[in-house]
Amino acid sequence: KAGVTQTPRYLIKTRGQQVTLSCSPISGHRSVSWYQQTPGQGLQFLFEYFSETQRNKGNFPGRFSGRQFSNSRSEMNVSTLELGDSALYLCASSQGTSGETQYFGPGTRLLVL
Amino acid sequence: QKEVEQNSGPLSVPEGAIASLNCTYSDRVSQSFFWYRQYSGKSPELIMSIYSNGDKEDGRFTAQLNKASQYVSLLIRDSQPSDSATYLCAVNSGSARQLTFGSGTQLTVLP
Numbered sequence: 417k418a419g420v421t422q423t424p425r426y427l428i429k430t431r432g433q434q435v436t437l438s439c440s441p442i443s444g445h446r447s448v449s450w451y452q453q454t455p456g457q458g459l460q461f462l463f464e465y466f467s468e469t470q471r472n473k474g475n476f477p478g479r480f481s482g483r484q485f486s487n488s489r490s491e492m493n494v495s496t497l498e499l500g501d502s503a504l505y506l507c508a509s510s511q512g513t514s515g516e517t518q519y520f521g522p523g524t525r526l527l528v529l
Numbered sequence: 530q531k532e533v534e535q536n537s538g539p540l541s542v543p544e545g546a547i548a549s550l551n552c553t554y555s556d557r558v559s560q561s562f563f564w565y566r567q568y569s570g571k572s573p574e575l576i577m578s579i580y581s582n583g584d585k586e587d588g589r590f591t592a593q594l595n596k597a598s599q600y601v602s603l604l605i606r607d608s609q610p611s612d613s614a615t616y617l618c619a620v621n622s623g624s625a626r627q628l629t630f631g632s633g634t635q636l637t638v639l640p
Binding site for chain 1 (some may be wrong): 565571580617627628633
């Protein structure tokens, strides 16, 4: 099976812009979770989608949003970018059962100038 | 606030030695525990998952879980230079499908 894919892999934006990141989960997986990784804060949970519905949300401002499509692909959007949004954004895929393993994609590295 | 703490690194061990990585968690209802390995510039990859008290072995890796002590560890036997990476402990609590991660322990295996 193909793994989790994320596009784009690298992105450079300027403050105030918005960005959309995409994630395609492992075939058959219906849950997609998004995480932000920074050197200072480590890996932090953003939100999780299952069957096109957001089931869980982390402690991030409303500028961070996401959605999931009927084919389980997911996008996350960050509006009004700030310098502190520079990070590695990771998508993780699972079948959707509580407590199960999540498999990570390669990530999108976002740099905000 | 659910917390996951890992022993501060960096940790250096000689090639062939046993590397011991430790993790404690604060949420007593935590049910699922994971160890991920992350190479510099790469994404986390799963090494082990453990759900029940006791030991779980997979090749050179052994995960140990003690729910009473809220403690989970990872032992790497016969450490190799290729094991040099950051090891992340992750915990899934209750019905939530979010993982709470520790800050990671950077391991260096010296040839």
